[in-house]
Amino acid sequence: MSVIAKTPAPPYYAVIFTSLQTDLDTGYNDTAQRMEELAARQPGFLGVESAREDCGITISYWQSLEAITAWKQQSEHLRTQERGREEWYSAYKTRIAYVERDYEFSR
């Protein structure tokens, strides 16, 4: 279950991944969960949030650009990215963003 990520005080980085899926979803949910678990073990990982409706949005938070690059190049993640392009996604867009400030509300 995805909740609001408990990120530290800014600044830090966000990777915003927005995707449209194909009709092929074999193994998708298990692999997505596996990727979240793997990402959480990477140095510099700060948290992740995701939701899917018409499009899917996954935002992962990182301490540095170096941490993002290391995760992008992680070997199992590289193979999964390739499978994503071949099977699961009809289109996606990835944005790398520097989180400058935040504010929150809770009851």
Next chain:
Amino acid sequence: MSVIAKTPAPPYYAVIFTSLQTDLDTGYNDTAQRMEELAARQPGFLGVESAREDCGITISYWQSLEAITAWKQQSEHLRTQERGREEWYSAYKTRIAYVERDYEFSR
């Protein structure tokens, strides 16, 4: 229906709004749609993406911090933010981020 926003080449800004809802959803969907329509008329608006599952994620894209501030202070939006805290949201977090680069894939 939310799709991948056709944002221009970076840099630009993103407002990442992650929320948890209460059990009160009276008027929520209509108001959310109205807010997207109003935002799209604001100067500097570049696009919006949203999805809801366990948590809701809405990302709006903007040309500048000034455009974000003007939207935050828009009068109907201000009243809606207050209603959100009183009725619809048990918690939310807003992050202001500077999008430095992006890349995309499509079939």
